[in-house]
Amino acid sequence: MGTVLENVRIIDASTVLAAPGAATLLADFGAEVIKIEQPGSGDPVRRYPPQIHGQSLGSKVTNRNKFSVTLDLRQDKGQEIFRQLVAKADVVVVNYRLSTLKNWHLDYPELATVNPAVVMLHLTGFGRTGPYADWPGFARVAEAFTGLTYMSGYPDRGPMFAGYAIGDGIGSVYGAFSILLALMYRQRTGEGQLIDLALYEPIMRILDALYVGYDQTHEIPQRVGTINPGVAPSDIYETRDHQWVVLPASTPTMFARLCEAMGHPELVADPRFDTNLHRITYRAELDQYVVDYIGSLTLAEVLATCRERDIAAGPVNNVQQVMEDVHVQSRESIVSVFDENLGTSIRMQGVFPKLTKSPGAIRWAGHEPGQDNEAVYQGLLGLRREELAALRVAHVI
Numbered sequence: 001m002g003t004v005l006e007n008v009r010i011i012d013a014s015t016v017l018a019a020p021g022a023a024t025l026l027a028d029f030g031a032e033v034i035k036i037e038q039p040g041s042g043d044p045v046r047r048y049p050p051q052i053h054g055q056s057l058g059s060k061v062t063n064r065n066k067f068s069v070t071l072d073l074r075q076d077k078g079q080e081i082f083r084q085l086v087a088k089a090d091v092v093v094v095n096y097r098l099s100t101l102k103n104w105h106l107d108y109p110e111l112a113t114v115n116p117a118v119v120m121l122h123l124t125g126f127g128r129t130g131p132y133a134d135w136p137g138f139a140r141v142a143e144a145f146t147g148l149t150y151m152s153g154y155p156d157r158g159p160m161f162a163g164y165a166i167g168d169g170i171g172s173v174y175g176a177f178s179i180l181l182a183l184m185y186r187q188r189t190g191e192g193q194l195i196d197l198a199l200y201e202p203i204m205r206i207l208d209a210l211y212v213g214y215d216q217t218h219e220i221p222q223r224v225g226t227i228n229p230g231v232a233p234s235d236i237y238e239t240r241d242h243q244w245v246v247l248p249a250s251t252p253t254m255f256a257r258l259c260e261a262m263g264h265p266e267l268v269a270d271p272r273f274d275t276n277l278h279r280i281t282y283r284a285e286l287d288q289y290v291v292d293y294i295g296s297l298t299l300a301e302v303l304a305t306c307r308e309r310d311i312a313a314g315p316v317n318n319v320q321q322v323m324e325d326v327h328v329q330s331r332e333s334i335v336s337v338f339d340e341n342l343g344t345s346i347r348m349q350g351v352f353p354k355l356t357k358s359p360g361a362i363r364w365a366g367h368e369p370g371q372d373n374e375a376v377y378q379g380l381l382g383l384r385r386e387e388l389a390a391l392r393v394a395h396v397i
Contacts, residue, residue: 003030004358008183010091012036012066013073013082015043017168018139018199019095019123020062022175026091027065028351028360034085034376035063035367039070039395042369055341055368061348063366064337069377070370070397077396079104083114084381090186091179092120097136098128108194118192119182123175127198139167142200147210153223160223167203174202232279233258233290236316243299244316247290247306255279257309262293323347339365373397 008031012023020035020043027033037043043063046056072078083106086092092111094101101107101122108120122128125137140161143149153160178195186192204211209230214220221229228234233255234248249255255276259267267273267289272282279286294302299315306313315321323334335350351360377383377397391397 003360004355006030006032008032008091009089010034010093010179011082011085011089012093014093014095014123016045016095016138017062017165018171019093019121019175020045021168021172022121022123022179023066023093024062024064025172025176026179028362029355029358030360031091033066034089034372034380035066035068036071036073036082036085037068037369039072039370039397042070046369053342056366057346060337060339060346060365064348065363066366067372067376068367068369069373072396073104073106075394075396077391077394079106081377081381081391081396082106083111085376086111086118087114088380089115089118090183092118093123093175093179094120095123097124097134098122099134112192112194116192117186117190119179119186119195120192121175121179121182121195121197123171123195123197123199125199127201128196137199139165139171139199142167142171142198142203145200146203146207147221148203148207151210151221151223154225155223157223167199170202170206171197171199174205227283230280231276232283233286235287235290237291237294239294239297239299239302241298245294245299245302245313246316247294247311247313250312252276254311257311258290261305261309261311262289264289335362337362337365341365341368341371370397 005026008026010023010026010031010033012020012033013036014020014023023031023033023035035043043059045062046059048056048058050057071081073082094106098107108122111118111120124133125141126132126135137145140149143161143166144159149159149161152162175197178197182193182195210221226236228248228250231248231250234250236244236246238244247258249258255273256265256268259265267286271278273279273286297305303313303315305311317325322328328334332350333352334347336345336347338345346365348362348365351362374388377388378385383391388397
């Protein structure tokens, strides 16, 4: 059984999280990814916490299964070497501003001249066209731009972000998806193409009802806290032992099971609660039943009851609880990987999805900047040892 992308070579000249993450997802399934970083400083993500012994732990995941080389794209010689790499690549991933790529003569038209079959993912904050095309943008900017941040939080407070910059993760998945679409097209036609993806656009796409809802109703969704505004009951509830459980009774049958569990089967026929729209209207009255019920039980008792009655519910875990969870361990959602630079095994997310015939794998944790300079520049480009030495002296690598 071979990995599904084992014959795909990707040059990852992007920085931080979203675009590099797209390459990582494909590297997990066998793509050969060469990560390019700035000599001396490396990718800015390497300076983010958490760190241990001066090494970025996040980079161990973001850059796993990648070969790491250093190359200064600001120098003419660095640009020349980059074009040599592109000539031997299937895909190029970049997230520099369009004006920067043009200034370096490394935009898609120049790269397509070197390699007409190359696929280039250009993932930027606002895309290559439009009045904001050259604006810088990161995940938090994209999340706020789409309206997601505006409607997140509590009614009596300002907008709130999620605990993690989810725009990067969504952008990573969309970037990988885009590359696969372009590779499928190339498989049929032999032609490469440019992928123009703005970081805010995948976030817009997953907000299915937001824009069409405003278009037809002219209503602007406001902050509602932790509830699901389209379903009741659906919230985070505190248990007797001061733990938290999420309980979304999203269907009529689920609501009926919950009413039985609470000892109030009559609520199903109550005209205030007999439809989801009515339950939303009278959410406060309905939630009082749920609050009282959940508050009378420990978390273990709530979960046991819900499992017994086939009611969807789950604990609000912290990271320690996730990593110690028996289900997570059983599915190898967290795996142990030996890191040669730290000289020890570290645990990180496994490979998702799980394919039965062409599964992915973590072959190594993220390398340190330039760790694979000799392997790539000598093995792939055929540069001589003395040429590498000269490039180091000139700070090109």
